[in-house]
Amino acid sequence: MALVDRADFPRDKLCGGAFSGRAQGAFARAFGGEMPEAPHLTRSAITFGAFGETLGHFEDIPPIHLTMRRSLDLALFEAARAAGARTFTGQAPEALALDGARPSLRVGETELSAPLLIGADGVSSGVARALFGRPFDPKEIGFALEVELPEDSDPTGFRIDFGAAAWGYGWVFPKTCGTTVGLGGIHARNPKMRESLAAYLAERGVSGTPRIKGQYLPFGAPRRVPGAGHVLLAGDAAGLVDPITGEGIAYAMESGRLAAEAAEAALSEGRPERALIRYRRALGPTHRAMAHARLIRPVLFQPLLRDAFVAGFRNSRSLKDDYLRLLAGELEYADITRKLAARMPRHIWRALTLPRDKRHGIAARLP
Numbered sequence: 467m468a469l470v471d472r473a474d475f476p477r478d479k480l481c482g483g484a485f486s487g488r489a490q491g492a493f494a495r496a497f498g499g500e501m502p503e504a505p506h507l508t509r510s511a512i513t514f515g516a517f518g519e520t521l522g523h524f525e526d527i528p529p530i531h532l533t534m535r536r537s538l539d540l541a542l543f544e545a546a547r548a549a550g551a552r553t554f555t556g557q558a559p560e561a562l563a564l565d566g567a568r569p570s571l572r573v574g575e576t577e578l579s580a581p582l583l584i585g586a587d588g589v590s591s592g593v594a595r596a597l598f599g600r601p602f603d604p605k606e607i608g609f610a611l612e613v614e615l616p617e618d619s620d621p622t623g624f625r626i627d628f629g630a631a632a633w634g635y636g637w638v639f640p641k642t643c644g645t646t647v648g649l650g651g652i653h654a655r656n657p658k659m660r661e662s663l664a665a666y667l668a669e670r671g672v673s674g675t676p677r678i679k680g681q682y683l684p685f686g687a688p689r690r691v692p693g694a695g696h697v698l699l700a701g702d703a704a705g706l707v708d709p710i711t712g713e714g715i716a717y718a719m720e721s722g723r724l725a726a727e728a729a730e731a732a733l734s735e736g737r738p739e740r741a742l743i744r745y746r747r748a749l750g751p752t753h754r755a756m757a758h759a760r761l762i763r764p765v766l767f768q769p770l771l772r773d774a775f776v777a778g779f780r781n782s783r784s785l786k787d788d789y790l791r792l793l794a795g796e797l798e799y800a801d802i803t804r805k806l807a808a809r810m811p812r813h814i815w816r817a818l819t820l821p822r823d824k825r826h827g828i829a830a831r832l833p
């Protein structure tokens with residue numbers, strides 16, 4: 467087994483580094499053990515805000531671990547190496563040939579080929595581009611901006627602010643070595659994201675001009691068929707980021723494991739061409755969860771429903787609990803859709819779930 471990455475490890479990756487209960491579960495299933503061996507802070511209390519207002523501070527939440535990807539990804543890289551992967555890092559692979567029964571590529575002087583290849587090369591995936599002509603759909607893609615504040619700065623603790631970016635949220639995540647502040651949302655709806663970040667930093671009391679970095683994130687736009695032929699796509703390359711929470715680490719580890727298991731099973735039956743079918747089937751529950759999340763997303767972000775969401779989140783313990791249990795991996799979006807369908811006025815729910823051309827009146831203005 468060969469692991470190819472254009473970067474050398476340790477390397478930085480733009481990310482809030484929130485490692486949820488769902489990520490812990492995915493890590494345990496993929497690597498064994500409770501937590502990767504990387505420095506982290508653990509928080510069991512959080513402040514939520516929405517559209518410029520603070521909704522409240524909540525204690526006794528399921529723990530969330532806050533890491534730097536530089537050390538987290540190094541731990542995962544070492545775990546893969548310990549499991550027997552030959553590593554080729556520090557050079558971008560060239561001469562990708564993905565058609566046919568033995569995908570191949572070249573790293574420096576070394577030619578590599580195998581009956582199956584898993585493309586886990588992130589949101590701007592060269593493998594997805596080679597297969598499909600582009601790594602993601604620009605109409606669907608998300609974008610996020612972040613700054614890293616030094617250890618001695620103290621913005622306002624650990625918090626998430628819905629709506630800090632349009633159809634997205636902002637975050638303040640404390641780390642062992644400083645604080646990450648950022649925001650992200652659907653790219654097409656945020657033509658002035660830098661201005662939104664400046665406003666968010668000012669609200670959080672951050673002064674000065676910290677260095678801003680940005681990156682796309684595939685905010686709930688999974689590829690229906692995660693690969694082609696003898697190539698499977700995992701993580702961001704397969705579009706696997708939660709469309710509401712923006713969580714992607716858990717889905718990257720989980721899909722990587724499922725792709726590897728599908729590959730192993732297909733190879734052991736001597737039919738590598740079956741790996742993609744197996745993998746797609748294994749990803750079914752994740753795809754369905756993301757479809758449910760996309761259905762719910764307008765309830766949070768659509769201006770017509772926003773006030774009801776804010777009031778509901780502020781006053782209903784169960785809505786907050788659901789969000790946190792979702793992050794912890796204890797609840798799935800299908801459970802939340804069922805609850806919402808039971809509570810929401812029937813005409814609004816129908817409007818959200820109907821195709822746009824079949825809506826009338828207020829409903830037609832919903833996304």
Ligand SMILES: Cc1cc2nc3c(=O)[nH]c(=O)nc-3n(C[C@H](O)[C@H](O)[C@H](O)COP(=O)(O)OP(=O)(O)OC[C@H]3O[C@@H](n4cnc5c(N)ncnc54)[C@H](O)[C@@H]3O)c2cc1C
Nearest residue numbers: 471472481482483484587588592610701702713714715718
């Ligand atoms: C600003 C921001 C904040 C986020 N915050 C969170 C968060 O707090 N919690 C969370 O769960 N998720 C978060 N996410 C999402 C999360 O970062 C991603 O979903 C996750 O990193 C996906 O993992 P991946 O392995 O698929 O891709 P990546 O982590 O991007 O890894 C891709 C790897 O491929 C390598 N690579 C790239 N191109 C090539 C190439 N051509 N050839 C070879 N190698 C290549 C890269 O060097 C890299 O090592 C955030 C995303 C952003 C942008």
